Amino acid sequence: MNPVRKRRLIITLLILGAVVVATGLSVFALQRNMTYLYSPSEVDAGKAPDGHPFRLGGIVKEGSVHRVPDTLTTDFVITDRFQSIPVTYTGILPDLFRVGQSTITTGKMVDGKFVATQVLAKHDATYMPPQVKQAIAKAEREHRVPKTAQGGGAP
Amino acid sequence: MNPELGQVALILALLLSALQCVLPIVGAWRGSRPLMATARSLAIGQFVFVALAFGILMWSFWTNDFSVAYVAQNSNLSLPWFYKLSGVWGAHEGSLLLWMLILNLWTVALVVFGTKLPEAFFSRVIGVLGFVAFGFLLYMITTSNPFLRLLPAPASGADLNPVLQDPGLVFHPPTLYMGYVGFSVAFAFAIASLLGGELKSTWVRWARPWTNLAWGFLTLGIVAGSAWAYYELGWGGWWFWDPVENASFMPWLIGAALIHAQAITDKRDGLRAWTLLLSIFAFAFSLLGTFLVRSGLLTSVHAFAFAPARGIFILVYLAVVVGGSLLLYALRAPKVTGGKSFALASRETLMVIGNLMLTVACAMVMLGTLYPLVGEALNIGRISVGPPYFGPLFLILMTPLVLALPFGPLSRWGKADLGVWKRALIRIVALAVLAGIVAFVLRARGWYQLLGVAAATWVMAGVALFAIKRWREAPRGKRYPFEMLGMMLAHFGIGVFIAGAILTRSMSVEQDVSMKPGASVDVGAYDFHFNGVAETQGPNYRAQQGTVVITRNGKHVVTLHPQKRTYVGGQVQTEAAIQAGVFRDLYVSLGDSIGGGAWSLRVYDKPFVRWIWGGGVLMMLGGFAVVLDKRFRLKRAVEPETVRAKPEPAAPRKLAEGEA
Numbered sequence: 161m162n163p164v165r166k167r168r169l170i171i172t173l174l175i176l177g178a179v180v181v182a183t184g185l186s187v188f189a190l191q192r193n194m195t196y197l198y199s200p201s202e203v204d205a206g207k208a209p210d211g212h213p214f215r216l217g218g219i220v221k222e223g224s225v226h227r228v229p230d231t232l233t234t235d236f237v238i239t240d241r242f243q244s245i246p247v248t249y250t251g252i253l254p255d256l257f258r259v260g261q262s263t264i265t266t267g268k269m270v271d272g273k274f275v276a277t278q279v280l281a282k283h284d285a286t287y288m289p290p291q292v293k294q295a296i297a298k299a300e301r302e303h304r305v306p307k308t309a310q311g312g313g314a315p
Numbered sequence: 316m317n318p319e320l321g322q323v324a325l326i327l328a329l330l331l332s333a334l335q336c337v338l339p340i341v342g343a344w345r346g347s348r349p350l351m352a353t354a355r356s357l358a359i360g361q362f363v364f365v366a367l368a369f370g371i372l373m374w375s376f377w378t379n380d381f382s383v384a385y386v387a388q389n390s391n392l393s394l395p396w397f398y399k400l401s402g403v404w405g406a407h408e409g410s411l412l413l414w415m416l417i418l419n420l421w422t423v424a425l426v427v428f429g430t431k432l433p434e435a436f437f438s439r440v441i442g443v444l445g446f447v448a449f450g451f452l453l454y455m456i457t458t459s460n461p462f463l464r465l466l467p468a469p470a471s472g473a474d475l476n477p478v479l480q481d482p483g484l485v486f487h488p489p490t491l492y493m494g495y496v497g498f499s500v501a502f503a504f505a506i507a508s509l510l511g512g513e514l515k516s517t518w519v520r521w522a523r524p525w526t527n528l529a530w531g532f533l534t535l536g537i538v539a540g541s542a543w544a545y546y547e548l549g550w551g552g553w554w555f556w557d558p559v560e561n562a563s564f565m566p567w568l569i570g571a572a573l574i575h576a577q578a579i580t581d582k583r584d585g586l587r588a589w590t591l592l593l594s595i596f597a598f599a600f601s602l603l604g605t606f607l608v609r610s611g612l613l614t615s616v617h618a619f620a621f622a623p624a625r626g627i628f629i630l631v632y633l634a635v636v637v638g639g640s641l642l643l644y645a646l647r648a649p650k651v652t653g654g655k656s657f658a659l660a661s662r663e664t665l666m667v668i669g670n671l672m673l674t675v676a677c678a679m680v681m682l683g684t685l686y687p688l689v690g691e692a693l694n695i696g697r698i699s700v701g702p703p704y705f706g707p708l709f710l711i712l713m714t715p716l717v718l719a720l721p722f723g724p725l726s727r728w729g730k731a732d733l734g735v736w737k738r739a740l741i742r743i744v745a746l747a748v749l750a751g752i753v754a755f756v757l758r759a760r761g762w763y764q765l766l767g768v769a770a771a772t773w774v775m776a777g778v779a780l781f782a783i784k785r786w787r788e789a790p791r792g793k794r795y796p797f798e799m800l801g802m803m804l805a806h807f808g809i810g811v812f813i814a815g816a817i818l819t820r821s822m823s824v825e826q827d828v829s830m831k832p833g834a835s836v837d838v839g840a841y842d843f844h845f846n847g848v849a850e851t852q853g854p855n856y857r858a859q860q861g862t863v864v865i866t867r868n869g870k871h872v873v874t875l876h877p878q879k880r881t882y883v884g885g886q887v888q889t890e891a892a893i894q895a896g897v898f899r900d901l902y903v904s905l906g907d908s909i910g911g912g913a914w915s916l917r918v919y920d921k922p923f924v925r926w927i928w929g930g931g932v933l934m935m936l937g938g939f940a941v942v943l944d945k946r947f948r949l950k951r952a953v954e955p956e957t958v959r960a961k962p963e964p965a966a967p968r969k970l971a972e973g974e975a
Contacts, residue, residue, distance in 0.1 A: 164656050171664075175671060182675045186682055186708060193704035194686075197697035215699060232829050232906075232915050251827050252906035252915045255879075255887045 195266065204243040208269065216245060216274055217264045225259060238263065238274070249276040256281035318383050318462040321371035325462075328364035328415075329452040331357050335445030339438035343511065351434050354441035355426050361448060362419040369416045372461055373403050382468035385409060385461045391472040393855035393883055394480075401485045402475045407609060407625075408461035410488055414605070415451055417489070417496045418444070425500065425525075431949035432521060439507035440500075447499050450632045458625045474855070474884030483543030491536025491563060495601040497529020498566060501573065502598035505591050506640060509647040516587050519580040521949070522594070524942040526577060527801065530570040531938025537563050538931035546891050551825065551902050551919045553927055556705040561684040562604035565677050569597045572673040574938075575666045583728055585656075585663060588648050589670070595644060599637045600677070606633055607684070660731035665723040672716040679708050717770060717813065720806060721777020725784065739780055746776040767817025774810035778803050798944035805937025812930025818923040825921075827906070831913045839920035841901065842866045848905070848914060856880040858890070861905045861914065865894070877905040877916075891917075900924050 197215040198208045208214050216238055224237035224244075233250045247265055257263060257279060267276035335357040342350025372385070376399045381387040389406050390399050398405075404413040422444045429437055455461075504522040540563065545553045554560065573593040580590040606629040657663040683700040690698040725739045726732060750772035751765045782803060785794050795803070824839040832847030846862040858878040865872045875892035882888065891904035899922040906915030 167656065167659055170659065171667070178671055178675065182679065182712065185711065186679050189704050189708050190683065190686060190700060194698045194700055197699065215697075217697075227909050229910060230829065230913070232827055232909070252904075252917055255889050 197264065199240045200238055200243040200245045201240055203245055203269070203274075211268060213266060213268045213277070215264055215266050216247070216276075217262070218245075219262050220257070220259050222259050238265065245274050246272070247274040247276050249279050251279075253279055254281045317371050318375060318380070318464065321368040321375075322460065322462045324364040324368040324371070325452065325456055325460075328361050328368070329449065329456060331361040331364065332445050332448040332452055335361060336442050336449050337445075338442075339445070340442035340510070343435040343438040343442070346435070348434070351438040354438045357445065358419075358422045358426050358441050361445075362423045365412075365415050365419045365452075368462075369403070369412055372409060372412060373400060376400060376403055379472075380468075381470070381472050382464055382466060383461075384463045384465035387465050387469055387472040389472065389475050391474050391855070391883065393471075394475060395854050397485065398475055398480050402479075404488045405475050405479045405484060408455070408459045410492075411451065411455050411459055411609070412461055413488060414492050414496060415448065415455065417492045418448055418451065418499060421496055421500055421525075422448070429521075436507055436511060436513070436518065439510050440503045443503035443506045443510075444499060447503070447636070450636070454625075454628050454632065458628055474882055474886065477856070477880065477882045477884075477886045477888035478547060480855075480882075480888075481543065481547055483539060483547065487536060487539040487543055490532050490539055494529050494531075494533020494536050494570075495563075495566060495604060497525065497532055498570060498594075498597040498601050500525040500529065501577075501594045502640075505594035506643065509591065509643050512647060512650060516580050516584060516590070519577050519587075519590055520947065523574075523577050523581055524944075524947045526570070526574055526594075526597075527938045527941040530567070530574055531935045531942075533563070533567050533570060534931055534935040534938060537567060538928045538935070541931075542928050545924070546893055550904070550917065551823075551891070551921060553819075553924065556683075556702045558684050558687075559608050561680050561705075562607040565680055565684075566597055566600040566604055568673045568677040568680070569593060569600050572670045572677075573597050574941075576670055579663055579666055583657070583663060586667070591644060591648060593670075593674075595637070595640045599633070599640070602629070602633050602636060606630060657729045658731035660726065660733055660736065662723055662726045662728050665719050665726060668719055669716050669723065672712050676709060676712045679712060680705065717774060717809070720774055720809065721780070724781040724802060724806070725777065739777070742780060743773055743776045747773045761821055764818065764821040767814060767821065770817065771810045771814035774813060775807055778807045778810065796944055796946070797940050797942075798946060801937040801939070801941035801944075803937070804940055805934045808930040808933025808935075808937060810930070811926050811933060815923050815926025815928075815930055819921055819927065822922045823919060823924075825917070825919045827915065827917055829909055829913050829915050831911065836918060838918050840867055841872065841920055843903065843916075843918050845914070845916065847912075848908070851878070853880065856882045856888075859905070859908075861903070861916070863892070863903045863916070863918075865901055873901065875901070875903045877903045879905045879907075895925065897925060898922060 195213055195215050196209075197217050200216065200218050202208060203216060208216075218238040218240045221237040221239045221244055224235075226235045227233070228235065231250070232252065233248060234253060235246065235248050237244045237246050239245075247267075249265065249267075258281070261281055264280045265274065265276040266278040266280075267274055269275075335354070338350050338357065339354035342348070342353070372383075374380075375383045375386050376390050377396070379386070379390070379392055379399075381390075385406065385408050389409070390402050394402065402409075404410040422441065425437075425440065425444070429440075432440070501522050504518050504525070508516075508518040537560075540560070541553050544555070545551060573590070576586050576590045576593050579586045609625065609629065683704050686700055687698045690696060721743055722736055722739060726735055747769040751769045754765055754768040782795075785799070826836065826838055828836050830836065830845040832845060835842055835844045837843075842865065844864040844866065846864060848859050848861045851858050851860045858880040860876050860878045863875045863877065865875065873894040875894060877892040878890040880888045880890055889904055889906075891902055893903075894901040899920060902917070902919035902921055904917040906917065909915050
């Protein structure tokens with residue numbers, strides 16, 4: 161093999177190796193670090209992972225927000241109008257966190273309670289995770305809740 | 316009446332863009348000078364009409380014309396005037412108009428500064444830009460018309476999203492778009508060279524200043540966005556690996572790779588095909604970014620509403636542009652490949668490694684960003700991929716790049732010179748270790764911190780060694796041409812950035828606390844004393860304003876006033892109060908009233924956080940500096956053949972020809 165070819169071969173092999181390693185690492189990291197989003201109904205049906213972190217999306221139920229006095233802990237309930245899951249969070253809640261507002265929380269189930277490490281209220285006031293939206297639409301069709309309950313604002 | 320004029324102006328611009336993408340290219344193909352000559356006037360004409368439309372929309376905002384739906388949705392009577400004007404690009408339709416205006420600015424800049432380019436090539440470039448403009452104008456007119464009327468007109472509008480009511484809105488979108496859209500020039504050059512079947516790669520030299528300029532702007536845009544998020548979102552982070560951030564970061568990574576690949580092609584005539592490919596991808600990722608952010612697929616500050624038609628249009632457009640370009644590339648590129656080979660331990664090898672790491676990092680970011688979308692489409696479930704994925708992987712991928720970075724400028728083009736590497740290695744390691752020891756003496760603790768100092772020094776020492784080497788070896792007056800200066804600035808900026816990112820992360824003290832008026836909390840070396848909350852009134856909001864007095868060893872440092880604002884539209888927005896400094900930021904943001912007079916507060920001590928953006932600004936300056944280099948001044952209307960003199964890499968003088 162002449163030197164130019166040899167060099168090219170080495171470079172090609174290096175590139176190939178790097179790509180393989182990078183792909184492997186990426187896929188591995190992706191698999192380990194994905195968190196799935198579940199609605200309260202899915203959690204209730206036992207679809208959510210046990211003891212692993214996941215995201216819980218839904219609406220903050222009316223009249224469910226209670227602060228634990230003298231701490232930063234807040235208890236509230238997330239619902240999709242079929243099932244509800246109690247949530248507890250310690251920290252400062254985002255600006256858009258409000259009753260009737262759609263929220264995504266990250267955390268895990270501990271003794272039937274969702275202990276959240278992060279609470280997101282989307283900046284878009286009309287945002288709602290799609291399957292939560294579906295669930296709520298279904299609930300509305302079955303007249304389980306008044307239509308006004310889901311908040312929202314801008315067109 | 317005015318908004319209708321704006322609408323007409325847009326339609327005229329669309330027609331002109333259609334002509335612009337056909338006539339000059341046909342002219343170049345047929346060799347018809349009259350047809351080619353249309354390129355200039357069409358480009359300028361299109362600019363005039365788009366600028367007119369933009370001006371009219373601005374005027375509608377200025378005069379509170381709420382009969383225009385877009386104005387009614389994003390402005391109101393009590394909005395301060397500067398937010399009214401920047402509100403033009405505060406939402407979807409207007410920001411597309413801004414995108415268009417900037418594309419036209421770039422095109423006109425080409426018309427003005429590209430007079431010395433060969434005519435056929437120039438015509439093709441303008442033609443390709445015309446195609447890009449056509450797509451976007453069509454998109455605007457069919458799906459996102461900013462001039463739609465709202466009748467009857469409301470007395471006052473809704474409000475501009477309070478997050479956007481910030482000086483950041485004035486700078487962040489325009490600079491970011493300058494970057495995004497700027498890559499269209501490199502793209503147009505690449506496509507023009509493929510269309511024309513240019514065997515020489517002289518076009519790369521013509522493209523280089525444009526690419527560097529665009530990359531500089533993109534850097535600035537990202538820095539502005541990051542700084543804005545830092546103080547506006549109220550939780551003190553500066554990068555979240557949010558999909559919209561990733562959307563701007565992907566073209567940045569490819570752009571950085573492209574700058575270096577272009578340098579190799581320009582100087583050594585190597586990597587021709589790779590440079591072409593990167594030119595295409597840099598712009599493709601800019602389009603993908605626009606698509607991700609504007610389609611509403613991602614919900615965030617940046618996405619306003621979901622409209623499937625919009626998403627599908629951009630997706631189709633993206634497919635046409637990228638697919639078409641790649642097809643052209645596949646057909647034509649085999650003709651242009653080739654170029655010089657180089658030794659394994661040469662500067663080219665290091666730059667190729669850098670290129671590789673940047674592209675792989677981009678692929679990694681893309682995988683993580685698109686995977687949730689794909690997952691949703693394929694019904695795998697709603698997935699989110701966050702910092703635990705991006706952070707470590709990015710670190711792993713960038714480590715070899717950072718390690719190799721100092722040696723690139725120090726090594727030779729084409730030839731192996733292990734001696735140079737060895738000498739440099741010894742010095743750099745010595746300096747990095749020394750810096751680590753100094754940091755340790757200065758009470759830096761924790762391996763992460765020390766590693767950060769060492770890594771930053773590693774990069775900066777490389778730049779310093781290079782500066783010294785040039786000082787010694789190059790003749791006076793030729794020591795630091797702009798191109799090299801740009802490289803040094805940008806590389807040094809990376810060092811500053813590394814220091815900032817790692818030190819902030821490892822040294823920050825962050826606390827969420829609940830405080831009653833009169834209470835104090837210690838954060839790092841500082842004492843934060845909470846004096847309660849009072850009501851105040853802004854131009855278009857009411858605010859609850861806290862007062863926090865910060866002292867250090869009993870000495871007053873600063874009094875901060877974090878606010879929680881309620882805007883006229885009813886939206887609530889936290890406004891953090893920050894004492895900014897070169898070596899540390901003190902950060903207070905107000906949470907909620909939690910009963911009994913107590914409030915929840917976020918109090919941070921964030922050392923070196925400014926260095927993150929400082930590094931970014933240096934990188935931007937680097938990109939800008941390169942543009943000024945004499946190398947890129949075209950002497951006359953060159954025929955492509957004349958420029959490429961024979962390079963003679965062995966002579967020590969040749970070291971004067973740095974890299975970018």
